Amino acid sequence: MKYFSTRGQVKDISFEDAVMMGLAEDGGLLLPASLPQLSERDLKHFSELKYERLAYEVMRRFISGIPENDLMEVISKSYSPQNFDTPEIIPVVKAGDIKIAELFHGPTLAFKDMALQFLGNLFEYILKKRGRRMNIIGATSGDTGSAAIYGMRGKENVNVFILYPRGRVSHIQERQMASVEDSNVFCISAAGSFDDCQDTVKALFNDLEFKREYGLGAVNSINWARILAQIVYYFHIYFKAVKRVGDSVNIVVPTGNFGNIFAGYIARRMGLPIKLVLAANRNNILTRAVKFGDYSVEKVRPTHSPSMDIQVASNFERYLYYLYGGSCEKVAEAMENLKLEKEIEIRGQYLGQIQRDFIASDASDEDIEAMIRLIHDKSDYVIDPHTACAVSAAYKMEMASPDTVCLATAHPAKFPEVIEDALGFRPEEPEAIKRLEGMPERSYKMDADPDEVKSFIISSLKG
Numbered sequence: 437m438k439y440f441s442t443r444g445q446v447k448d449i450s451f452e453d454a455v456m457m458g459l460a461e462d463g464g465l466l467l468p469a470s471l472p473q474l475s476e477r478d479l480k481h482f483s484e485l486k487y488e489r490l491a492y493e494v495m496r497r498f499i500s501g502i503p504e505n506d507l508m509e510v511i512s513k514s515y516s517p518q519n520f521d522t523p524e525i526i527p528v529v530k531a532g533d534i535k536i537a538e539l540f541h542g543p544t545l546a547f548k549d550m551a552l553q554f555l556g557n558l559f560e561y562i563l564k565k566r567g568r569r570m571n572i573i574g575a576t577s578g579d580t581g582s583a584a585i586y587g588m589r590g591k592e593n594v595n596v597f598i599l600y601p602r603g604r605v606s607h608i609q610e611r612q613m614a615s616v617e618d619s620n621v622f623c624i625s626a627a628g629s630f631d632d633c634q635d636t637v638k639a640l641f642n643d644l645e646f647k648r649e650y651g652l653g654a655v656n657s658i659n660w661a662r663i664l665a666q667i668v669y670y671f672h673i674y675f676k677a678v679k680r681v682g683d684s685v686n687i688v689v690p691t692g693n694f695g696n697i698f699a700g701y702i703a704r705r706m707g708l709p710i711k712l713v714l715a716a717n718r719n720n721i722l723t724r725a726v727k728f729g730d731y732s733v734e735k736v737r738p739t740h741s742p743s744m745d746i747q748v749a750s751n752f753e754r755y756l757y758y759l760y761g762g763s764c765e766k767v768a769e770a771m772e773n774l775k776l777e778k779e780i781e782i783r784g785q786y787l788g789q790i791q792r793d794f795i796a797s798d799a800s801d802e803d804i805e806a807m808i809r810l811i812h813d814k815s816d817y818v819i820d821p822h823t824a825c826a827v828s829a830a831y832k833m834e835m836a837s838p839d840t841v842c843l844a845t846a847h848p849a850k851f852p853e854v855i856e857d858a859l860g861f862r863p864e865e866p867e868a869i870k871r872l873e874g875m876p877e878r879s880y881k882m883d884a885d886p887d888e889v890k891s892f893i894i895s896s897l898k899g
């Protein structure tokens with residue numbers, strides 16, 4: 437399988453090069469040249485596989501150039517039961533009128549572990565093979581950073597620099613990041629919003645000389661390997677939720693950067709019979725895009741679900757490629773418009789198509805608290821504020837039924853303040869959080885400014 441950029445200037449590159457490039461050199465995002473198609477027989481076969489094996493079967497269809505055994509080993513290291521606090525990896529439970537898929541059993545208690553455990557091992561594998569070093573730079577609204585750090589800590593030939601918006605990530609998220617002692621990990625507490633942090637990271641990647649000299653690599657959801665790892669669990673969750681393989685299941689996805697739901701979109705295009713519901717918070721650029729074709733950037737508003745406090749959803753560009761029928765020119769034009777006018781208008785046939793692809797709904801902070809209470813009242817089960825956005829969408833769209841699975845993207849104990857406001861008590865802390873108590877923390881304060889961050893990276897690597 438070869439990869440190309442959504443903007444059309446990068447073509448015919450290998451899977452490994454796509455992973456190492458992160459953002460394409462023309463500013464676009466990388467996609468596979470074609471999407472593997474699965475028959476009903478494939479699906480039946482997949483439904484009988486354990487997680488690691490399923491991951492192998494899905495991923496190998498997108499990868500050439502890695503020997504079978506090597507790929508299986510990278511996957512096994514990533515999804516070994518030791519990395520998860522349950523042998524089930526992703527339990528699917530009934531709560532209230534719906535089902536919940538718990539994607540938070542990895543080391544940082546958020547779904548991003550599902551992709552970043554894999555990415556860490558994949559980077560290490562590729563770097564070793566090529567005898568190269570890499571400096572990972574990423575922006576985080578909270579969970580990506582800690583998951584990236586836990587994916588990369590202690591890995592050979594890799595350093596990781598993570599920027600997060602100061603005061604806009606939860607205490608626990610910050611503690612998870614800053615308490616990691618490995619010498620290849622650097623946390624940057626930046627003055628600015630998540631979008632400012634992300635713009636800074638993008639600026640560094642667009643500095644091609646710096647990118648080459650320092651071997652910059654990405655871990656945010658623009659990296660294709662992350663999407664790939666996430667495609668796998670749509671299959672896994674579908675098989676756990678469905679009565680008969682072939683029936684349709686609704687999957688509701690708390691959405692920020694559009695990475696998670698885009699993986700679901702690819703799974704559906706491969707032949708998985710799912711309907712996708714896009715759940716947002718008050719930063720509702722994506723629900724406006726689906727409902728009215730209005731993808732226009734507003735100011736980011738802080739909400740109860742900070743990992744979704746995003747306006748420009750970087751992976752939306754990948755979807756635009758398919759929406760525009762595979763026209764890189766149209767994608768490049770739309771992205772240029774987004775840069776100049778701060779908006780993309782989706783009209784006519786395209787508006788019809790996006791509405792066939794997604795159902796969309798957004799939740800206010802009041803909705804989030806109400807859903808946390810509702811699910812607790814019905815089932816004595818505590819959901820986190822991001823998952824609550826999904827549950828809100830399920831109820832608002834009148835899809836609350838056992839055929840609907842809401843993706844639980846974080847453990848509720850990561851957001852104890854919101855849970856306490858909603859329920860009057862704090863959720864019980866799992867071992868992974870208790871352990872952080874009293875550990876020394878280390879992070880570097882600076883502005884979300886490309887030059888300042890660049891100097892910091894250069895001096896850190898000298899030291």
Ligand SMILES: *Cc1c(COP(=O)(O)O)cnc(C)c1O
Pocket residue numbers: 546547548578579580657690691692693694695696697743744822845846
């Ligand atoms: C990152 C994150 C999201 C948003 O996922 P995207 O792939 O960016 O859409 C939702 N919930 C939680 C808890 C997250 O960490």
